[in-house]
Amino acid sequence: MTENTDSYEQNRTKFIQNALIDGKKQNIYIDESGIIRSVGTDIGKEFRSEAECIIDASGMVAIPGLVNTHTHAAMSLLRGYADDMHLQEWLSEKIWPLEAHLTGEDVYWGTKLASLEMIRSGTTSFNDMYFFMKDAARAVDESGIRATFCHGFIDFDSPEKRENEIAATKDLVSHIKSLQNPRLKAAVGPHAPYTVSREGLEWCAEFSETEDIMLHIHLSETEGEVEGCIEKHGMRPAAFLDSCGCLSEHTLAAHCCWLDDDECRLLGSRNVSVSHNPSSNMKLAVKRALPYQALKDAGVNITLGTDGCSSNNNLDMFEEMKFAALLQKFFWNSDTLLPADEAFSMATSNGAKALGVSTGTIQEGLPADIVLIDTATPSMVPMHNCVSNIVYSCSGGAVDTVICDGRILMSDKTIPGEAEILGKAQEIASQLVERANNPQ
Ligand SMILES: O=c1[nH]cnc2c1ncn2[C@@H]1O[C@H](CO)[C@@H](O)[C@H]1O
Numbered sequence: 520m521t522e523n524t525d526s527y528e529q530n531r532t533k534f535i536q537n538a539l540i541d542g543k544k545q546n547i548y549i550d551e552s553g554i555i556r557s558v559g560t561d562i563g564k565e566f567r568s569e570a571e572c573i574i575d576a577s578g579m580v581a582i583p584g585l586v587n588t589h590t591h592a593a594m595s596l597l598r599g600y601a602d603d604m605h606l607q608e609w610l611s612e613k614i615w616p617l618e619a620h621l622t623g624e625d626v627y628w629g630t631k632l633a634s635l636e637m638i639r640s641g642t643t644s645f646n647d648m649y650f651f652m653k654d655a656a657r658a659v660d661e662s663g664i665r666a667t668f669c670h671g672f673i674d675f676d677s678p679e680k681r682e683n684e685i686a687a688t689k690d691l692v693s694h695i696k697s698l699q700n701p702r703l704k705a706a707v708g709p710h711a712p713y714t715v716s717r718e719g720l721e722w723c724a725e726f727s728e729t730e731d732i733m734l735h736i737h738l739s740e741t742e743g744e745v746e747g748c749i750e751k752h753g754m755r756p757a758a759f760l761d762s763c764g765c766l767s768e769h770t771l772a773a774h775c776c777w778l779d780d781d782e783c784r785l786l787g788s789r790n791v792s793v794s795h796n797p798s799s800n801m802k803l804a805v806k807r808a809l810p811y812q813a814l815k816d817a818g819v820n821i822t823l824g825t826d827g828c829s830s831n832n833n834l835d836m837f838e839e840m841k842f843a844a845l846l847q848k849f850f851w852n853s854d855t856l857l858p859a860d861e862a863f864s865m866a867t868s869n870g871a872k873a874l875g876v877s878t879g880t881i882q883e884g885l886p887a888d889i890v891l892i893d894t895a896t897p898s899m900v901p902m903h904n905c906v907s908n909i910v911y912s913c914s915g916g917a918v919d920t921v922i923c924d925g926r927i928l929m930s931d932k933t934i935p936g937e938a939e940i941l942g943k944a945q946e947i948a949s950q951l952v953e954r955a956n957n958p959q
């Protein structure tokens with residue numbers, strides 16, 4: 520419950536009272552620049568009287584905003600468009616032909632829809648790879664959350680295409696940098712070792728280094744990719760990427776299901792971060808789960824992502840935490856593998872580290888990305904173990920309030936402007952399918 524009339528207004532100091540953090544009732548004071556100034560059991564009167572907005576979090580758990588490290592946000596428009604298919608056919612027969620008809624306006628509304636869904640389910644940062652990314656950035660800026668954007672770089676060994684992709688990447692990166700918005704970051708996004716040439720990958724590696732930006736790539740999602748890479752380059756995909764300079768502390772590799780032990784160690788030695796996408800992997804039946812233990816042993820930073828809405832089909836990181844914990848146990852036949860607290864870290868602090876954002880924990884001096892979960896809901900009762908409830912029991916629907924960068928984006932489960940976005944996204948998605956079915 521939020522006191523004061525316009526709680527969505529920016530630049531107001533906020534006092535969150537009685538939120539459960541680590542099992543204790545705590546208060547949080549957020550200053551006018553959106554930074555957590557104080558958090559603890561004993562902070563009180565002076566901050567409370569100073570605050571322009573009081574948020575009563577009695578009966579709520581406060582957690583850091585969740586971090587989704589791999590998605591294609593605007594694919595929200597393709598939710599339910601092509602399900603229950605084999606991955607390569609799904610991409611080449613359904614997804615890519617439809618994407619050929621995408622416009623900037625589609626991506627704008629698709630990203631608005633995705634941002635809305637992420638706010639509703641407690642995500643405040645995400646890592647996005649798609650097309651028309653200037654439009655995506657505009658949508659995210661308006662939504663109030665954080666994101667890192669890359670143009671999905673695909674050249675298929677064509678020098679001509681490569682030049683186009685290089686130009687598109689440079690253009691996006693300079694655009695995002697010019698906005699100087701701390702919530703929006705740029706990255707370079709070679710799609711995968713099977714869609715980008717050696718020359719393209721080498722260019723991406725160098726560009727990420729000189730621009731000091733993240734390199735976001737799909738890696739070893741299927742066994743076929745590994746076989747294809749060995750056939751074409753005489754190396755497994757991780758070794759091939761390394762030979763192109765693509766493995767570094769800038770790198771975020773999504774999927775990584777088919778890495779062998781040597782590749783896990785290679786990723787560890789290069790300080791690569793990995794994004795695990797369990798829902799997508801199960802839906803597209805990639806036939807192997809992330810080698811979680813081997814990656815952990817190699818010291819790899821393991822994070823969590825939903826992948827796009829065409830292979831998930833939602834952006835709920837609560838579901839993703841649960842699926843991550845369950846899939847590891849099931850696939851590797853180990854009931855102790857990936858316990859709840861590790862799933863929670865993957866979705867918070869590990870993700871923040873991978874994206875280079877200073878959120879992911881509720882801590883003095885850090886930007887206030889805070890999510891309040893309502894405990895007055897059956898899936899949160901009883902509270903023997905809060906993290907267990909968060910990972911295994913509740914879902915994004917239990918999120919009541921979302922604060923990003925100190926701004927309230929959702930309060931009492933209400934997001935201003937939601938109805939318009941839902942209506943417009945439905946209309947835009949129908950028109951897109953219509954255009955693809957009846958090309959001019
Ligand atoms: O699971 C996946 N594997 C490979 N490619 C994917 C997956 N999901 C989405 N895309 C594709 O990646 C490109 C991003 O720029 C898009 O073409 C998107 O459809």
Ligand SMILES: [Zn+2]
Pocket residue numbers: 589590591737773826827
């Ligand atoms: Zn993906």
